Amino acid sequence: MTQAEIKLCSLLLQEHFGEIVEKIGVHLIRTGSQPLRVIAHDTGTSLDQVKKALCVLIQHNLVIYQVHKRGVVEYEAQCSRVLHMLRYPRYIYTAKTLYSDTGELIVEELLLNGKMTMSAVVKKVADRLTETMEDGKTMDYAEVSNTFVRLADTHFVQRCPFVPATENSDPGPPPPAPTLVINEKDMYLVPKLSLIGKGKRRRSSDEDATGEPKAKRPKHIADNKEPIPDDGIYWQANLDRFHQHFRDQGIVSAVANRMDQTSSEIVRTMLRMSEITTPSNAPFTQPLSSNEIFRSLPVGYNISKQVLDQYLTLLADDPLEFVGKSGDSGGGMYVINLHKALGSLATATLESVVQERFGSRCARIFRLVLQKKHLEQKQVEDFAMIPAKEAKDMLYKMLSENFISLQEIPKTPDHAPSRTFYLYTVNILSAARMLLHRCYKSIANLIERRQFETKENKRLLEKSQRVEAIIASMQATGAEEAQLQEIEEMITAPERQQLETLKRNVNKLDASEIQVDETIFLLESYIESTMKRQ
Amino acid sequence: MAGNKGRGRAAYTFNIEAVGFSRGEKLPDVVLKPPPLFPDTDYKPVPLRTGEGEDYMLALKQELRETMKRMPYFMETPEEKQDIERYSKRYMKVYKEEWVPDWRRLPREMMPTKKCKKAGHKSKKAKVTGQGTSLTNPADVLKKIEELEKRGDGEKSDEENEEKEGSKEKSKEGDDDEEDDAAEQEEYDEEEQEEENDYINSYFEDGDDFGADSDDNMDEATY
Numbered sequence: 001m002t003q004a005e006i007k008l009c010s011l012l013l014q015e016h017f018g019e020i021v022e023k024i025g026v027h028l029i030r031t032g033s034q035p036l037r038v039i040a041h042d043t044g045t046s047l048d049q050v051k052k053a054l055c056v057l058i059q060h061n062l063v064i065y066q067v068h069k070r071g072v073v074e075y076e077a078q079c080s081r082v083l084h085m086l087r088y089p090r091y092i093y094t095a096k097t098l099y100s101d102t103g104e105l106i107v108e109e110l111l112l113n114g115k116m117t118m119s120a121v122v123k124k125v126a127d128r129l130t131e132t133m134e135d136g137k138t139m140d141y142a143e144v145s146n147t148f149v150r151l152a153d154t155h156f157v158q159r160c161p162f163v164p165a166t167e168n169s170d171p172g173p174p175p176p177a178p179t180l181v182i183n184e185k186d187m188y189l190v191p192k193l194s195l196i197g198k199g200k201r202r203r204s205s206d207e208d209a210t211g212e213p214k215a216k217r218p219k220h221i222a223d224n225k226e227p228i229p230d231d232g233i234y235w236q237a238n239l240d241r242f243h244q245h246f247r248d249q250g251i252v253s254a255v256a257n258r259m260d261q262t263s264s265e266i267v268r269t270m271l272r273m274s275e276i277t278t279p280s281n282a283p284f285t286q287p288l289s290s291n292e293i294f295r296s297l298p299v300g301y302n303i304s305k306q307v308l309d310q311y312l313t314l315l316a317d318d319p320l321e322f323v324g325k326s327g328d329s330g331g332g333m334y335v336i337n338l339h340k341a342l343g344s345l346a347t348a349t350l351e352s353v354v355q356e357r358f359g360s361r362c363a364r365i366f367r368l369v370l371q372k373k374h375l376e377q378k379q380v381e382d383f384a385m386i387p388a389k390e391a392k393d394m395l396y397k398m399l400s401e402n403f404i405s406l407q408e409i410p411k412t413p414d415h416a417p418s419r420t421f422y423l424y425t426v427n428i429l430s431a432a433r434m435l436l437h438r439c440y441k442s443i444a445n446l447i448e449r450r451q452f453e454t455k456e457n458k459r460l461l462e463k464s465q466r467v468e469a470i471i472a473s474m475q476a477t478g479a480e481e482a483q484l485q486e487i488e489e490m491i492t493a494p495e496r497q498q499l500e501t502l503k504r505n506v507n508k509l510d511a512s513e514i515q516v517d518e519t520i521f522l523l524e525s526y527i528e529s530t531m532k533r534q
Numbered sequence: 535m536a537g538n539k540g541r542g543r544a545a546y547t548f549n550i551e552a553v554g555f556s557r558g559e560k561l562p563d564v565v566l567k568p569p570p571l572f573p574d575t576d577y578k579p580v581p582l583r584t585g586e587g588e589d590y591m592l593a594l595k596q597e598l599r600e601t602m603k604r605m606p607y608f609m610e611t612p613e614e615k616q617d618i619e620r621y622s623k624r625y626m627k628v629y630k631e632e633w634v635p636d637w638r639r640l641p642r643e644m645m646p647t648k649k650c651k652k653a654g655h656k657s658k659k660a661k662v663t664g665q666g667t668s669l670t671n672p673a674d675v676l677k678k679i680e681e682l683e684k685r686g687d688g689e690k691s692d693e694e695n696e697e698k699e700g701s702k703e704k705s706k707e708g709d710d711d712e713e714d715d716a717a718e719q720e721e722y723d724e725e726e727q728e729e730e731n732d733y734i735n736s737y738f739e740d741g742d743d744f745g746a747d748s749d750d751n752m753d754e755a756t757y
Contacts, residue, residue: 112602
């Protein structure tokens with residue numbers, strides 16, 4: 001794990017789970033697989049805190065455990081899974097676009113809690129939806145269950161590996177840790193539950209308002225005295241499926257930008273047809289015949305068969321090679337080249353970065369070297385039609401930032417520098433890795449800056465929160481306009497200005513994080529796809 | 535070696551033309567310090583994307599951040615003791631739901647070990663009732679007391695041996711613990727509070743009576 005990744009993981013864990021979990025998590029990421037007592041000793045935290053932290057991390061699928069010989073259990077952190085925490089808003093928003101509010105809340109609950117049983121999810125989501133509905137209306141459990149089943153059918157949620165039910169006549173001491181198993185077939189099997197009920201509205205006196213003094217809360221009312229019907233069957237969000245969806249989205253929008261809306265719809269149809277049949281890391285989808293595609297086009301689109309064929313031919317002939325023709329039966333068999341598509345997207349990202357950082361002439365040189373694969377210094381000047389001095393300057397700038405690399409080709413076996421060709425080339429994989437590393441650094445910087453800004457203005461933020469709470473409580477008890485006005489004036493105009501600026505900055509930093517994460521996703525997908533093929 | 539054109543004269547060992555500099559030209563300066571921390575950029579960055587989706591994701595992100603802080607998974611660092619204890623602090627504590635993990639899915643060593651005899655009493659009682667052995671009553675009571683004492687010793691020594699070989703004892707302990715947890719609903723938080731209380735640990739040494747032992751000197755001061 002690179003330093004940048006570790007730093008980013010540390011910031012994410014700290015924001016989401018607190019410092020203790022962060023310390024344990026980062027230690028595990030740095031040092032790899034470790035048993036419990038070594039962790040406690042090396043990090044200097046008490047054994048009991050380490051246990052609690054590990055429980056939280058295991059619950060959220062960030063740490064896995066394995067039993068080694070002699071009964072020692074070792075814990076290992078999943079760094080890539082920690083980095084996916086950046087993407088939670090995107091997952092939830094995708095669920096909203098596909099399955100509306102119910103789906104959105106289901107995915108949100110699953111992400112916030114790591115793993116949950118279906119009955120628990122349904123109950124919580126129904127309660128939350130009821131809160132937002134008008135008075136008197138409640139959300140039925142059945143509707144939430146239906147959405148859950150649909151999510152499971154399209155593989156967006158999956159079952160967690162479970163403890164196999166062993167017979168009780170097992171001789172000898174039980175193992176130090178259960179080995180969890182999951183069958184491919186069972187992963188999306190929804191248990192037969194008859195969840196009957198409606199969401200409950202929380203009483204308004206129960207609502208927390210931070211800053212309001214409260215009497216000591218009663219302990220958690222154990223209203224789950226009835227045995228849970230699906231006890232032990234936990235569900236988690238299937239992040240790979242979301243990634244597949246993002247990748248498809250990326251390809252479709254790329255086709256739409258390059259060609260037109262209709263061709264992007266055709267590509268979207270093809271991708272939808274291969275969703276379940278093609279594994280997510282395949283280099284290309286299963287071949288689809290033109291007739292099938294014609295039948296599966298969305299209902300609104302009434303283009304004739306010939307037009308469809310023309311579009312498909314156009315797509316297959318495109319130099320970017322998103323779509324390829326693999327045969328002639330059934331009116332033409334077409335596949336989508338997923339790996340090539342990801343490569344094109346990654347290359348486009350690199351080109352865009354070079355353009356924005358160094359200027360359009362540099363971008364011209366970059367595209368030239370990309371296209372011609374290997375070029376000498378002289379050839380670069382000639383082909384790009386840029387004066388020698390500037391071309392040299394730009395090439396060296398890009399070389400120093402590792403977008404371009406130098407390839408030596410010796411003429412003689414002794415590699416004498418005077419008799420060696422030096423060629424400029426772009427190695428897309430290593431440039432993508434370099435850019436990914438920079439993205440991790442950028443996000444870490446953005447998070448740090450946001451935390452700094454918030455800390456600087458902590459006093460002011462707290463004051464404004466208190467004032468809001470006072471106003472809210474006064475409004476509830478029915479106060480006059482004049483009194484409210486007076487309270488509002490507790491925050492002076494320059495302070496208001498400062499708050500505005502702070503809010504704007506924090507929003508900008510947050511929005512930047514989300515956008516950088518999109519680039520990270522593209523580059524990660526490309527690198528993963530390339531590594532799988534080797 | 536061949537190629538040494540002249541002693542003492544600087545000569546490039548490779549064709550300088552190939553790398554793009556002409557002979558006699560001034561080479562760029564050697565950089566003697568690390569690059570600046572905030573380098574100037576020639577071009578301003580492109581403005582961020584805006585739109586409905588982006589706004590929604592932004593709001594989601596900020597909400598999620600706040601929600602995570604209120605979840606039971608967020609472990610607060612224990613604050614250092616302030617010199618003056620503020621009265622209002624007691625009433626401003628944010629209520630957090632308790633969370634008990636599913637022990638069946640976790641390794642045995644994750645379960646909090648019961649150090650305190652008080653907790654031990656509860657668990658032992660539950661354990662014994664849980665086992666449902668059919669012993670007759672008077673002998674039962676005596677046997678129970680013996681078992682409790684033995685269990686208390688066993689657990690104490692377990693805790694002492696924690697630093698050494700863990701797994702064998704742990705598995706036995708864990709075995710008992712599982713039954714206990716099945717039999718009663720012990721709050722996770724309560725465990726932690728009792729474990730941190732060193733005073734009670736040392737108070738209940740082997741062979742001490744429960745709570746009755748105090749300073750012998752006290753007997754003298756009763757007027």
